[in-house]
Amino acid sequence: MRFLRSIAAPMIGLVAFGLAWEAVVRIFDIRRFVLLAPTAIVAEFLDAPSFYLENMLVTARHMVLGLTTSLAVAILVGAVMASSRFVEEAVQPVLILILVTPWVAYITSVVVWLGFGEQPILFMVAFTSFPVFAFGVVGGMKSADPAARELLASVSANRREVFWRLRLPAALPSIFTTARFALGLGLAAAYFAEGRALEITGLGAIGQRAALDQTTGAEVLWTTIVCAAVLGIAGLAAISVAERLLLRWHSSQRG
Amino acid sequence: MSAPIELHGVTKTFGALRALDPITLDVEAGEIVTLLGPSGCGKTTVLRLIAGLESPTAGSILVDGGTPDAARHAKRIGFVPQSPALLPWRTVEANARLLLDINRAASPTQPSASVDELLAEVGLDEFRDAYPHELSGGMQQRVGLVRAFALDAPILLMDEPFAALDELTRTDMRHLLGRLCEPLGTTIVYVTHSIAEAAFLSDRVAVMSSRPGRVAEAVTIPLGHPRAPELEDSEEFFHVETTLRAALRAGSDR
Numbered sequence: 001m002r003f004l005r006s007i008a009a010p011m012i013g014l015v016a017f018g019l020a021w022e023a024v025v026r027i028f029d030i031r032r033f034v035l036l037a038p039t040a041i042v043a044e045f046l047d048a049p050s051f052y053l054e055n056m057l058v059t060a061r062h063m064v065l066g067l068t069t070s071l072a073v074a075i076l077v078g079a080v081m082a083s084s085r086f087v088e089e090a091v092q093p094v095l096i097l098i099l100v101t102p103w104v105a106y107i108t109s110v111v112v113w114l115g116f117g118e119q120p121i122l123f124m125v126a127f128t129s130f131p132v133f134a135f136g137v138v139g140g141m142k143s144a145d146p147a148a149r150e151l152l153a154s155v156s157a158n159r160r161e162v163f164w165r166l167r168l169p170a171a172l173p174s175i176f177t178t179a180r181f182a183l184g185l186g187l188a189a190a191y192f193a194e195g196r197a198l199e200i201t202g203l204g205a206i207g208q209r210a211a212l213d214q215t216t217g218a219e220v221l222w223t224t225i226v227c228a229a230v231l232g233i234a235g236l237a238a239i240s241v242a243e244r245l246l247l248r249w250h251s252s253q254r255g
Numbered sequence: 256m257s258a259p260i261e262l263h264g265v266t267k268t269f270g271a272l273r274a275l276d277p278i279t280l281d282v283e284a285g286e287i288v289t290l291l292g293p294s295g296c297g298k299t300t301v302l303r304l305i306a307g308l309e310s311p312t313a314g315s316i317l318v319d320g321g322t323p324d325a326a327r328h329a330k331r332i333g334f335v336p337q338s339p340a341l342l343p344w345r346t347v348e349a350n351a352r353l354l355l356d357i358n359r360a361a362s363p364t365q366p367s368a369s370v371d372e373l374l375a376e377v378g379l380d381e382f383r384d385a386y387p388h389e390l391s392g393g394m395q396q397r398v399g400l401v402r403a404f405a406l407d408a409p410i411l412l413m414d415e416p417f418a419a420l421d422e423l424t425r426t427d428m429r430h431l432l433g434r435l436c437e438p439l440g441t442t443i444v445y446v447t448h449s450i451a452e453a454a455f456l457s458d459r460v461a462v463m464s465s466r467p468g469r470v471a472e473a474v475t476i477p478l479g480h481p482r483a484p485e486l487e488d489s490e491e492f493f494h495v496e497t498t499l500r501a502a503l504r505a506g507s508d509r
Contacts, residue, residue: 147340154306154334155406156327157357165357169344249344249386 033214036222044219045227056227058202062118062190063235066125067182071133071175073126078137078171079163088138095131103128103189107196116198124193129182136178140171173250176243183235191228203228258283259410259442260305265314267300274300276469277314280461284409285440289447289457291499293507297468298446299337299414305444306334306412319410326410330354330361333403335413339395341387348374348383351401366407373401377431393424397431404435411443417452429455430484437481450503454495455482462499464506471506474498 018038024030025037032040045052081088107124114120144166152162195208207224210217247253260282267275275297282288290298303309304316307323318326326332333354341350351370355362374380377397387395396416403411416432417425429452436443436456447453453460457476464471476495478486486492 145338145340145342147336147338148342150308151334151336151340151354152357153308154327154332154412155330155354155357156324156361161357165353166342169342172344249388251388254388 032218033221036218040219041222041226044223052223052227055201055203055206055224056231058199059187059190059194059204059228060231060234062121062125062194062202063183063186063231066122066190067129067179067186069122070126070129070182070186071179074130074133074137075168075171078134078141079167081134081138082141082167083159091134095134098127099131104192107193111193111197118197118199120197121190121193121199121202124189125186128189129186132178132182132185133175136174137171140174141167143174144170173247173252176239176247179239180236183232183239187228187232187235191224203231259319260444261315261317262301262305263315265301265304265311265316267297267304267309268312273467276467278468278470280470280473282442282444284442287436287443287445287456287458289445289453289460290463291447291450291453291460291503292463292468293448293465293503296463296465298463300468301463302412302414302444302446306332328358328361330358330363330406331408331410333406333408333411335399335403335411335416337415337418339387339392339399341395341398343387346384346386347379347390347398350387350398351405354402354406363407366405368404368407370401370405373404376435377401391424392420393428396420396428400432400435409442411441413443413445415446415448417449418447425449426451432456433482450496450499451487453499454478454492455487460499460502462502462506472502474502 021035022037022039025035077091081091103124107120110123111120114123148166149162152166157165190202191204191207194202194204197205199205203224207221207228210220210224244253258281260280262278262280264277264279265275266273266277278301280288280301290301292298300309304311305318305323307318307327316323319329319331323332342353345353348370351374355370368376371380371383374383377400379394379397379401382390382394387398390398396419399416403413417428420428433456443456445452445456454476460474460476461470462472462474463469478491478495
C-alpha cells in the first residue's frame with residue numbers, strides 16, 4: 001500500500017502539472033517560443049529520439065566528469081580545512097567568493113582562457129559546484145564524534161587512518177545532501193557553458209543555437225529544456241540510490 | 256621493576272584555571288585503582304594525562320616504563336571513553352575490532368582472547384552483525400568494553416564508562432566488568448563518581464576533591480577476589496561504602 005502510494009502520488013502530481021501546462025498553452029494561445037505545450041515537446045522528442053538521447057548523454061558526461069572532479073578536490077581541500085582551524089578560516093572567504101560571484105558573468109573569460117571545446121564546460125561545472133561540496137565535506141568531517149577521535153588517538157592512529165576510518169565516513173551524510181545542490185548548479189553550468197563554448201553536441205549546445213532562431217527554434221529549445229530536467233531527475237535518483245546503499249547505518253535512511 | 260603507572264607531582268592548568276594540584280600516585284602491576292570524586296574534580300584529566308591525550312603542566316608521568324606517548328604508540332593502553340563512541344557505520348563486530356585495525360604494526364599477534372570470544376563473554380554474540388543504533392545503551396557500552404579488552408593491552412583506562420546508563424543496567428555492567436577484570440591481571444585505572452562501582456571493582460581508591468583537583472585520601476579496599484555480585488549485600492561491603500562516603504565528604508569539606 002505504502003509502496004504503491006510512493007509511486008502513484010508523484011506520478012499523479014506530474015500528470016496534473018502536465019495537464020495544467022497543456023491547458024494554459026491552449027486556452028491562452030501562448031506563443032510557442034514562450035511556452036511550448038507538453039504534447040508538442042513529446043512529439044518533437046519522438047520525431048528524433050536518438051538525436052536527443054545522444055545529446056543528453058553528452059551533457060550527462062560533462063556533468064558527471066565535472067562533478068566528480070569537483071567532489072574529489074573538495075574532499076582533499078575539505079580534509080585539510082577540517083584538520084586546521086587556520087586553513088579553514090583562510091579558505092572560507094575564497095569559497096564564499098566563488099559561491100556568490102555570478103558565474104554567467106565570467107564564463108566568456110573562461111572560454112577565452114581555456115579555448116572552445118570541452119575544457120571550459122568541465123571547468124565551469126566543477127568550479128560552480130566546488131564551494132558547495134567543500135562546505136559539505138568540512139561540515140561533515142567536523143561532525144565526527146570527538147570521543148571517537150580521542151579513542152583513535154589513544155592507539156596513536158595516523159592522519160590517514162583518521163581520514164579513512166572516521167572523517168570520511170562521518171562526512172558522507174552531508175556530502176550526499178550537498179550533492180543534490182551541486183547537481184543543480186552543475187547542470188545549469190553545463191547547459192550554459194555548452195552554448196558558450198560553441199560545442200556541436202550537448203543539450204546546451206543545440207538548445208542555445210535553437211534559441212537564436214525565434215521562428216523555428218521553439219521545438220528544439222523546449223525539448224532540450226525538458227531533456228535537461230529529466231537528466232537532473234535521473235541524477236537525483238542516482239544520488240538517492242547511492243545514499244540508500246551507502247548510508248544504511250544513518251538515521252536519515254531509517255523509518 | 257617500577258610500577259606500570261607512576262605520577263610524580265603532576266599538575267595541569269588550562270589557561271588561568273588550575274585543574275590539578277600536584278598529584279603523586281603509583282599504580283602497581285595488576286592493580287585496579289579507582290579515581291573517585293565529584294564532577295569537575297579533575298579525575299578525567301588525570302586519566303587523559305596517563306593516556307597521553309593531554310600533557311602535564313609540571314611533573315612526570317611514567318606509563319609502562321616510558322612516556323604516555325610511547326605507550327600510546329605501542330598500543331599498551333586500552334581506553335574506554337565515557338560515551339561508547341561506536342562508529343555508526345560499523346557493525347558490532349567491526350566496532351569491537353576497531354582498535355586492532357588501527358596502527359596495526361603494534362597490534363598483539365596472539366591476543367589472549369579473540370573478539371569473538373569476548374563478544375560471547377559479554378552476551379553479544381547474537382548481535383555481531385547488528386549496527387550500534389540497534390543496541391541499547393548498556394549493550395553499546397559492552398561493545399566499548401570488548402573493543403578495549405580485545406587490544407590485550409597491559410593497561411586499561413576507563414572514564415566513567417557507565418555514567419550515562421540507568422541504575423539497573425549500571426549494576427549489571429559493574430558485575431560484568433568485575434568478571435572481565437578478574438582473571439587478567441591487567442592494570443586498570445577506573446574513573447567514576449559512583450561509590451558502589453569504586454567499592455566493587457577496586458583494590459585501591461584514590462578519593463579526589465575539587466578546585467583544584469587533588470587526591471584527598473587513598474583507601475585500600477580490604478575485599479578479596481574473586482568478587483561475586485552477592486558481595487554487595489554483605490556487611491563488609493557496606494562498611495567499605497561507608498568509609499568511601501566519609502572520605503568523599505571529608506575531601507569536599509576541606
